Amino acid sequence: MRPIQMVDLKAQYLKIKNEVDKAVINTIESGAFINGPQVKAFKANLENYLDVNAVIPCANGTDALQIALMALGLKPGDEVIVPSFTYVATAEVIALLRLTPVMIDVDPDTFNVTADLIEAAITDKTKAVVPVHLFGQSVDMEPVLKLADKYGLYVVEDNAQAIGADYTFSDGRVSKTGTLGNIGCTSFYPSKNLGAYGDGGAIFTKDLALAEQLQRIASHGQSKRYYHDCVGVNSRLDSVQAAILTIKLAKLDEYAQARQKVAGSYDLAFNSVKDIQIPAKQQNSTHVYHQYTLKVPAQKRDALQNYLKEKNIPSMIYYPVPLNEQKAFLPFIKEKNRSLPVTESLCRSVLSLPVHTEMDQEQLDYICNEVLAFFK
Numbered sequence: 001m002r003p004i005q006m007v008d009l010k011a012q013y014l015k016i017k018n019e020v021d022k023a024v025i026n027t028i029e030s031g032a033f034i035n036g037p038q039v040k041a042f043k044a045n046l047e048n049y050l051d052v053n054a055v056i057p058c059a060n061g062t063d064a065l066q067i068a069l070m071a072l073g074l075k076p077g078d079e080v081i082v083p084s085f086t087y088v089a090t091a092e093v094i095a096l097l098r099l100t101p102v103m104i105d106v107d108p109d110t111f112n113v114t115a116d117l118i119e120a121a122i123t124d125k126t127k128a129v130v131p132v133h134l135f136g137q138s139v140d141m142e143p144v145l146k147l148a149d150k151y152g153l154y155v156v157e158d159n160a161q162a163i164g165a166d167y168t169f170s171d172g173r174v175s176k177t178g179t180l181g182n183i184g185c186t187s188f189y190p191s192k193n194l195g196a197y198g199d200g201g202a203i204f205t206k207d208l209a210l211a212e213q214l215q216r217i218a219s220h221g222q223s224k225r226y227y228h229d230c231v232g233v234n235s236r237l238d239s240v241q242a243a244i245l246t247i248k249l250a251k252l253d254e255y256a257q258a259r260q261k262v263a264g265s266y267d268l269a270f271n272s273v274k275d276i277q278i279p280a281k282q283q284n285s286t287h288v289y290h291q292y293t294l295k296v297p298a299q300k301r302d303a304l305q306n307y308l309k310e311k312n313i314p315s316m317i318y319y320p321v322p323l324n325e326q327k328a329f330l331p332f333i334k335e336k337n338r339s340l341p342v343t344e345s346l347c348r349s350v351l352s353l354p355v356h357t358e359m360d361q362e363q364l365d366y367i368c369n370e371v372l373a374f375f376k
């Protein structure tokens with residue numbers, strides 16, 4: 001059996017090696033390393049795939065979130081609501097901009113924020129909310145958008161884990177995650193569902209005025225070279241990464257199907273095990289399984305991980321510590337003793353199993369059997 005990895009980027013590369021090698025060499029030979037035609041082509045392809053007016057490629061997903069928040073013109077002290085159960089980047093950029101991250105709990109089954117949880121945290125200082133489509137499934141966005149409308153809040157979607165997922169509105173309209181709020185952000189970190197061979201990110205919006213401001217901020221605040229209208233940053237996707245991403249974007253839906261197939265096999269194997277809760281699926285979102293995350297009794301979680309490790313099966317804990325308990329954020333927490341019981345309990349009971357596009361049946365069967373053996 002091939003060794004099992006959380007993600008197998010090498011095996012995925014080997015299948016597209018000819019195409020990728022050619023694109024990389026062409027890009028290098030062209031000498032257009034920055035803002036070359038490859039970047040423009042990828043931007044256009046992603047705009048088309050997502051059905052948005054503007055994609056602004058940038059250097060990574062964290063920059064995408066930072067630039068998005070900078071474009072909203074918020075003032076120090078303004079509050080931005082985020083889940084506590086997410087990757088650090090979501091809240092980090094808020095704190096970095098001297099805004100106040102207000103961390104809230106999530107739904108115990110979908111691991112995502114809900115409109116009710118957001119509404120309970122709104123104050124007269126709240127200016128924006130950053131829903132995270134965690135692990136590859138959309139937040140239930142329709143009620144969130146209604147809430148944002150009612151309270152006049154900006155919605156910046158952290159779509160780093162869910163690119164390619166579809167959200168269906170109650171009237172039947174289907175839209176890609178990341179295109180539902182004012183601004184969407186994503187990451188092309190290699191292990192993400194649309195991963196580059198290095199760092200990368202993108203910001204998307206349907207609002208052309210915002211798009212202009214996002215583009216300006218990503219490029220030193222300039223609308224014209226050497227004329228700086230505002231203080232910006234330097235955040236670019238390079239041409240080599242763009243060339244690779246164009247090839248992988250064309251396969252993104254196929255890749256999502258491969259992940260869904262793995263998840264389907266896990267679901268089937270673990271569905272009836274008393275101690276395992278398989279990932280809950282929402283009616284109105286597809287799931288692109290950036291992670292396949294089980295919930296197990298807290299007192300058995302670490303033992304399960306150790307058992308799997310002995311069997312050469314990697315697994316990961318996303319995430320072991322709630323953001324509101326991280327030392328870095330303590331100065332930003334408004335209500336020091338506000339507890340987020342769901343997040344705290346998830347941090348003790350979740351375990352993510354390997355899920356990627358190159359998993360074969362032998363590996364899958366082996367993982368399923370070992371997980372089942374542990375709970376027998």
Ligand SMILES: *Cc1c(COP(=O)(O)O)cnc(C)c1O
Pocket residue numbers: 060061062063086087089090132158160161186187188189199200201
């Ligand atoms: C990966 C990730 C990011 C950050 O992306 P980078 O490209 O690593 O900066 C932000 N938010 C979430 C939820 C992520 O998973």
